[in-house]
Amino acid sequence: MAASIIGLSPADRHRAVAAGFTEQVGAVTNWDAPSPVDGWVARDVVAHLVEWFPGFLAGGGVQLPQGPSVADDPSAAWASQVAAVQALLDGPSADDLFAHPMAGEHRLADAVDRFYTADVFMHTWDLATAAGRPADLDEEFAQQLLDGMIGIEDLLRSSGQYGPPVAVPADADPVTRLIGFIGRDPYSHVAS
Secondary structure, three states: OOOOOOOOOHHHHHHHHHHHHHHHHHHOOOOOOEOOOOOOEHHHHHHHHHHHHHHHHHHOOOOOOOOOOOOOOHHHHHHHHHHHHHHHHHOHHHHOEEEEOOOEEEEHHHHHHHHHHHHHHHHHHHHHHHOOOOOOOOHHHHHHHHHHHHOOHHHHHHOOOOOOOOOOOOOOOHHHHHHHHOOOOOOOOOOO
16 A cells, blocks of 8 residues: 555545455465464455454444355455445445444444454455465554554453464564554465
8 A cells, every 4th residue: 555544534444445455355366375364264364354244234233235155256255345335435324323232333434444444454464465465554554553452452352353462573563563463473474
């Protein structure tokens, strides 16, 4: 990502982050290649994003159209979800109140930005690494995410969604520190 995505609206940030993930999807040549997430292959990274988010939205009364199966076509499944989420963010309901039983109340666009776009951003590194490619992630946004996550580290770790932190040098760049924080070894280069 050439320019920082910090000051973008939720719709534009999703557009930029999803484009980065889409680029990685298009470069995958082996969907069964191991990923940096323990027990996952490249296909599982896409499956995670395509499967958890529609359920999250449904918990707040928002339905995404069902797309193709990741098992059948990970690229098509991802493209369908990107289009559906972008339509939601660009549409009139983006400013509606989204009330989720576990995540609380947020403007819909802000909920997508906080819970989903940030997840796509982090998993871009996983998919790129599985494909043996650089992720090219925005360092300012990585720092912003890391700053927000440090304050709720115990909650994040107790969720079971994050592994133990991987130590990195104190002077490492923000992306490396974020990847280490979420439990990935930023120096492992899983390749297909």
